[in-house]
Amino acid sequence: MLKRKKITTEPEQHVLGRRVMERIRAEKIEPVPVSTFLVHKLLLGIAIALSGFIAVFFTSIVFYRIVAIQFFGRTFIFEHFPWFASGLALCGVLLTFALLEYYKVLYKFSLISLFIFVCVVSAAGGFLLNKTPLHTRLENSIVGGIYAVEETPLHVYAGRAIEVRTQNSFVLETLRGDHLHVYIPAGVRLPADGINEGQSIFVAGYQKGGQFVVKGVLTIGKPKA
Amino acid sequence: MDLRTIPDEDLVVYVREVDLSVYREVVDRYDIQLLRYARNLLGNELTAHTVVQESFISVYKNINAFNPRLKLSNFLYRAVHQEALGFISKHLHHAKKGEFEDFAEEFISEEDIETEFSDKELIKHIQMSLHALPIKYREPLILHFFEQKSYDEIVGILQISASAVAARISVGKSLVKKHVETKKNNH
Numbered sequence: 001m002l003k004r005k006k007i008t009t010e011p012e013q014h015v016l017g018r019r020v021m022e023r024i025r026a027e028k029i030e031p032v033p034v035s036t037f038l039v040h041k042l043l044l045g046i047a048i049a050l051s052g053f054i055a056v057f058f059t060s061i062v063f064y065r066i067v068a069i070q071f072f073g074r075t076f077i078f079e080h081f082p083w084f085a086s087g088l089a090l091c092g093v094l095l096t097f098a099l100l101e102y103y104k105v106l107y108k109f110s111l112i113s114l115f116i117f118v119c120v121v122s123a124a125g126g127f128l129l130n131k132t133p134l135h136t137r138l139e140n141s142i143v144g145g146i147y148a149v150e151e152t153p154l155h156v157y158a159g160r161a162i163e164v165r166t167q168n169s170f171v172l173e174t175l176r177g178d179h180l181h182v183y184i185p186a187g188v189r190l191p192a193d194g195i196n197e198g199q200s201i202f203v204a205g206y207q208k209g210g211q212f213v214v215k216g217v218l219t220i221g222k223p224k225a
Numbered sequence: 226m227d228l229r230t231i232p233d234e235d236l237v238v239y240v241r242e243v244d245l246s247v248y249r250e251v252v253d254r255y256d257i258q259l260l261r262y263a264r265n266l267l268g269n270e271l272t273a274h275t276v277v278q279e280s281f282i283s284v285y286k287n288i289n290a291f292n293p294r295l296k297l298s299n300f301l302y303r304a305v306h307q308e309a310l311g312f313i314s315k316h317l318h319h320a321k322k323g324e325f326e327d328f329a330e331e332f333i334s335e336e337d338i339e340t341e342f343s344d345k346e347l348i349k350h351i352q353m354s355l356h357a358l359p360i361k362y363r364e365p366l367i368l369h370f371f372e373q374k375s376y377d378e379i380v381g382i383l384q385i386s387a388s389a390v391a392a393r394i395s396v397g398k399s400l401v402k403k404h405v406e407t408k409k410n411n412h
Contacts (some may be wrong), residue, residue, distance in 0.1 A: 016252060016256045016260070016274070016277065016278060016281075017249050017252040017253045017256060019278060020278060020281045020282060020285075021246070021249050021252070023278075023282060024245075024248070024282065024285060028283060029282060029286060030286075031245070031285060031286055031287070031288045031289050032286055032289060032290070033289065034289045035332060036289075037289060037290045096234075104384040107380075107384040107386065108380060108386055108387065109386055110386040110389055111386075111389075112387050113386070118265060157340050196388070200259070211356075
């Protein structure tokens, strides 16, 4: 280790101290009030919380969508992956990371650790938020529009076929007790045993003209007698 | 009351709450260290003076942001670091490589540095190598080897992770070593 060099320029010391104090007096420099720093900290906290919320909220929408469509297989997930929500979630993650890094909030973390930390918190938060009934409620409320931003808004219902009308249409009684008039357009793969009354069924699709047009049908177990 | 006996952090509280003019004592306590740091960082006496003066003004303005539970010296070093980076980013595109070498020569020619060391040539090469390094590697080396700062203190001053400090010091050391060896071989 190099020795610390000694500088013993005593007059230089006085010059700097004098100059600094002279400038403070001449330019009437005043310390910035404590309240300014508090407001700054508060705004920064709000900005980080907001960007963190964006990351968590949209990550949970991604989970919500994936969980909803996973019953219909891998192809379905690829076809109906929530790209828009994923993009917004990624924006939230990057914004949170940028704020934490720029303002050195967690500077003891390395850049990679910080990024991983933000991703893990967003994913964990999104996963937990998805466990709550928040999205189910929101989707049926006035803010349901944000769920339809996806290119193919897809609703998933589980229930029991109570009336088979034709080969490609039936009435589904959902778990909530609603009756859904389901229409299966050509091209959608039907279950091997067809649709039978009393059978438990998952359907994924969209509402159109009073009907529920499906994009995927999945039967569970044997039809009840 | 003898101001020289008051600990740093209490002195700041005194400046904030009782008498702003006591700030002169803060300047007098740290100007030598900070001037040396800025001079090593920037390689120019005049620039170092300007940067340290601006840093003290900036610290005065932001004195209410200082947390008395932390070390005052780290707060001051951080201010010089930011001021120096600001200066470099402002003037770097005007400066050519040769100008930095001139700064290094000017720095090395000071008598008080040379008399401290037995191997003048080696020190000269080290100084030259140090100034040839990017600021990213130069600064942790200066803080650790010239200012005797611990890794923890450097983390606080540069506000980067401990692993980044260790990596920069390690890379900086190997770059200086390589540079010095090349110079020696050329001789």
